[in-house]
Amino acid sequence: MTTSETLDLVNSPEHIERLKENMEKVDQLSKKLVEIMATRKGHHPGLDGPNQELFARAASSYWAEMLQNPAKMMEQQVEYWGKSVLNFAEAQQALAAQTVAEAPAAKPADRRFGNPMWEQNPYFHFIKQQYLTNAETIRAAVDEVGDLDPIDRHRLSYFSDQIINMMAPTNFLPTNPDALEKALETEGQSLIDGLQNLVSDLEANNGELVVRLADESAFEIGSNIATSPGEVVYRNRMMELIQYRPATETVHEIPIVLFPPWINKFYILDLKAQNSLIKWVTEQGYTLFVVSWINPNGDYADVGMEEYVEEGFLTAINKAKEICKVKQVNAIGYCIAGTTLSLTLALMKKRGDKSVKSATLFTALTDFSDQGDFTPFLQNDFVDAIVEEIGEDGILPSYIMARTFSYLRANDLVYGPAIRSYMMGETPPAFDLLYWNGDGANLPGKMAVQYLRGLCQGNQFADGGFELFGETLHLKDVDIPLTAITCETDHIAPWHNCYMGVQQMGGRSKQFIVSQSGHIAGIVNPPSRNKYGHYTNDDLKLSAEDWMKGATFNDGSWWPRWEGWLKKRSGKQVAAREPGDSNNPPLEAAPGQYVRIRAND
Structure with missing residues (x-):
């Protein structure tokens, strides 16, 4: 708007009168706002x-x-x-x-x-x-x-x-x-719309201000996101296990079991057909199982890392073996699930369980000696406050974690969206990634404290040992063939910190890859886009700085390189498998029930 246009509006009596009328509506909405905040x-x-x-x-x-x-x-x-x-x-x-x-x-x-x-x-x-x-x-x-x-x-x-x-x-x-x-x-209408957006966001989060980043009405899970065909073949209180339908006539004998983080939902890997890792993996001829975690409520207060490992990781691995009638699987863990997969592999080593032939870690920290951008939040005063917040309810609400992550990029993820929504009265964009980002999950209190105290603060997995099921687990116990995928600009799991953990793992067959971009875009990087390249270097004895100096830059996605590595560890070709078997019949179509549970349900 030019200065002259602004003056014309200001000098228009009709415009000023309508502006005053709308400001009265703003006053009414403000009273509604006060009522919400009072409760x-x-x-x-x-x-x-x-x-x-x-x-x-x-x-x-x-x-x-x-x-x-x-x-x-x-x-x-x-x-x-x-x-x-x-x-x-x-x-x-x-x-x-x-x-x-x-x-x-x-x-x-x-x-x-x-x-x-x-x-x-x-x-x-x-x-x-x-x-x-x-x-x-x-x-x-x-x-x-x-x-x-x-x-x-x-x-x-x-x-x-x-x-x-x-x-x-x-x-x-x-x-x-x-x-x-x-x-x-807009004669003040933008302010009315903005206050309505603010009231709506506060009501949706019980009075806590969590800025809505995406137009939620534009998406429906199972309809226009998370649409890869598959079946839920097993369900317990911790997770649903989805087996995806084959996309080829034959598949590799050894199936894949993928564990996503339980801080967010698994469909980040299945937003749409064009960038779905889930769809792409099945098209390469693999039987793929994906865990969909429960979004816990107060009934899960006493659930800890033990239950995630036993009822989640180990159960999913055993079910995949049973359904596919094989002795081993290849496992993938993303973010916190990659950390926990590493703990699970160390536990399996102690127990003599060889059910996992190879492991792939996506942006997974296992050495927390450098806390990076999370240093401000991983000191005793903050963790003590989290413990008190968990309190009697026994649950860490999803918005606490979401807010922590958002304030690491406050201008982009807090203030910018708030200005557009609350001051400008704009509807948030119909952006699937931002929709997923806002679809968070609560965390069981016991698990959250174990993770924060034992791993993040105590760094016990890398230093001294992490106690689980009566065993003391060390990084060196992870000794199976492994590929770690990290991301160059990842502020959640910095690649050099991930590298330190992989260096301490005991296996002789280790591959380390650094993808361009960040925690999400570096992983959700399909070959068809030809957008982000990746770095490789076989010498994992170097310091992180020297590793990168000596690394080779490769154009395009890391997906095909990883698949070439995985193929060598996936056995012969067998007839494509339909989901489930006589003992584990399909329960319902993917993406299942658990993924639809919202944090405030």
Whole structure:
């Protein structure tokens, strides 16, 4: 909208009258909002930020530095004052001249400030410049804080960045030109629609604010996502086991059992035909079983890693062997399921169970000595708060984990979507990946604490041993042929951390692959797209840095390379198998019942 068009609207009496009427509707919706928040159960405040000791230590260190080196601190303050005064002077000049000078070319582009008014309007230009000055000054002050250990420094940097992102002028209606322009254009209807979106999101999550990222009405599980044909051939309280229909006349004798993470749903690997790993695997001539985990409620409070291993992993492996009448399977574990598959393989080694011929790990951490981006959340104050949040209900609600992951990319996954939905009144996009991202799962309290305390904090699998079923399990116990697929820009399971775990595994036949892109796109990377390449290097004795320096870059998806490796471990060709057998008849069509259970059901 141009300035003249904006003035025409502002000077129109009819437009102003309709705007006032709509603002009265906004007031009514605001009252509804207050009612929802009044009945909100809430969550443990320790999940919203670190305890005050961190900030106290930082403040004490900053104060000590100021006393010891006051000249340096004054220099910083004077520099901040100078920049602020220059910002104000520039705004005054612009107001007088009714124009704004071009922003310095050295300043990085920021998608939040894409509206031309951030440069052309003196008011918005000053707000933006002062915000960037404030952000720069806060980050510089954090960098100057001494006498903090690396973990505290990491946490202080992270939480200061969260404050900086939260206070961006784009997050507030009076200082967001996009939202203000749309409010004028729509006579306030965009604000009404936005508040309705906000009320809807709060009601859907019992008063907790979880920004809806996708238009949920655009998708139906089993109809336009998760549509690969198959049958549920087994069900217990922990999982449904889906056997997919063959796509070839013959198949490899040894079947595949795929374990997805239980933090999210399995259909990330079957969003649509064009990028479905599940469909592609069956087309390569394999019998494929996929576990669909239960979305637990309070009845699962006492379920731990033991139940996931015994009633999930081991049961699925044994059922696949029984149905296919074979002695071994090839197993795949994705993310937390890859971590747990590794524990399961170590346990099977202790028991002398050779049911798994080879294993494939997708973005799976097994050595947690470097906590990476999750360092701020894996300290005792946060984990203690999670334990208290689990409390009597015995369940860690899905939104806690979803929020944690989202705030690692807050501008893209929190503030940007919130602005579009709540300020602009836009309907979220019909994007299948974002729909899946919002379809999270609760976690049993016992399992969550075991995972956080024993693996993430204690790093027991790599250091000292993880206790399970009376056995002490070590990474070196994982000694079967293995391929690990990791992703170059993965911030959830950084590839170099995954590499450290694979290095410590005991097998002699190990393949390590780094795909381009991140935690999802690097895995869901079909050959037909020819989008992301991958890195390979057979020398796993090198440091992660040297491994990458010496790696070969390969164009295209890693899928065919992995399939070539798997084929050698999958036996002869046999007649294609229909799902189930006489002892395990099909119970219902894929994708089954469990995948349809929502976190709030």
